[in-house]
Amino acid sequence: xxxICVAGGTGQVGREVVRMAVGAGHTVSVLARHVPASGSSQxxxxxxxxxxxxxxxxxxxxxxxxxxxxxxxLEAQFGKAQKQFADGGGRLLAAAHRAxxxxxxxxxxxxxxxxTYPYYASKAKKEAVYAQASLETVxxxxxxFHSLVAAIFQSGAKLRxxxxxxxxxxxxxxxxDVARGLLESAFAVPDTEQHSVRTLxxxxxxxxxPMAEQWREITGRGGRIVELPLPGRLGDFLRAGHNLSPGExxxxxxxxxxxxxxxxxx
Numbered sequence: 001x002x003x004i005c006v007a008g009g010t011g012q013v014g015r016e017v018v019r020m021a022v023g024a025g026h027t028v029s030v031l032a033r034h035v036p037a038s039g040s041s042q043x044x045x046x047x048x049x050x051x052x053x054x055x056x057x058x059x060x061x062x063x064x065x066x067x068x069x070x071x072x073x074l075e076a077q078f079g080k081a082q083k084q085f086a087d088g089g090g091r092l093l094a095a096a097h098r099a100x101x102x103x104x105x106x107x108x109x110x111x112x113x114x115x116t117y118p119y120y121a122s123k124a125k126k127e128a129v130y131a132q133a134s135l136e137t138v139x140x141x142x143x144x145f146h147s148l149v150a151a152i153f154q155s156g157a158k159l160r161x162x163x164x165x166x167x168x169x170x171x172x173x174x175x176x177d178v179a180r181g182l183l184e185s186a187f188a189v190p191d192t193e194q195h196s197v198r199t200l201x202x203x204x205x206x207x208x209x210p211m212a213e214q215w216r217e218i219t220g221r222g223g224r225i226v227e228l229p230l231p232g233r234l235g236d237f238l239r240a241g242h243n244l245s246p247g248e249x250x251x252x253x254x255x256x257x258x259x260x261x262x263x264x265x266x
Contacts, residue, residue, distance in 0.1 A: 003068050004021050004069050005070045006030050006031070006071050007063070007072045009031065010032045010034075010042040011074075013179050016175050017182055017183060020179055022045075033052070035051050036049065050063035054074065054088030054091050055087070055088050055091075060095035064096050069102060071104075082122050086125035089130060093133045093134075093135070103190075104137050105186050106127070108123045109142065110143050110242075110244070112141070113127070115234070115236070115237040133194075133195065142178045143170070143244065144243055145172060146175075146202075146255050147175070149215075162226065163226055164207075164225060164226070166228065167239040168230065168239060170244075171206075173200060173201065173250075174258050181200040200248065201250060201251065203249050204254060214256050214259065219263065
């Protein structure tokens with residue numbers, strides 16, 4: 001068994017990594033900006049939680065001390081945190097290097113370097129920092145999560161309009177499959193290269209309309225499916241199919257099966 005630090009271990013994927021790692025018998029520490037309350041959905045019994053902030057470096061040394069592998073599931077979707085995302089990755093890597101950590105695994109987004117859309121571009125900048133690290137790193141690029149697509153549909157449901165983006169397809173994947181892929185990368189045989197990239201794609205590629213129909217049927221939510229243009233850099237990215245990786249269908253949980261498992265909470 002190993003000792004693992006999950007940075008961002010209270011987020012959507014990070015919680016799954018923590019759950020799986022503890023269940024497998026690993027010693028798990030979690031780095032989070034705020035330590036979650038015991039009994040909350042973000043807290044997992046069996047893990048040790050450390051408060052820390054990659055934007056300042058505070059608390060990082062304590063969280064990664066004595067750790068074999070760090071799995072970085074941190075997110076920064078808006079504002080100052082997004083602007084400092086890559087620098088924060090550098091601080092986490094420096095702390096891991098000081099602690100003698102053997103490998104750091106980063107969660108990223110498929111083809112994030114093929115757009116200037118700010119959130120995706122911040123991932124690409126952080127990947128570049130990882131590629132220059134003084135220890136072994138693995139970047140795991142995932143396609144979009146099932147929850148993102150469901151959230152798009154739900155956004156208009158109160159108005160009984162279910163939006164789908166013209167010309168967009170998704171190869172969505174479950175956070176559970178992504179978490180499994182991160183753990184596999186954490187313990188894989190060392191690559192011949194010090195820095196490597198792995199892609200995790202969902203099990204199927206679908207246009208948004210059939211996905212919206214599946215969502216509507218399973219959730220029982222009413223509404224008319226409306227096709228809309230998505231302007232800007234994100235729209236360009238999706239229409240070009242850069243969010244897809246058909247040759248890397250590593251996920252096993254389909255959009256439908258993910259919805260069915262969460263029918264009562266959607």
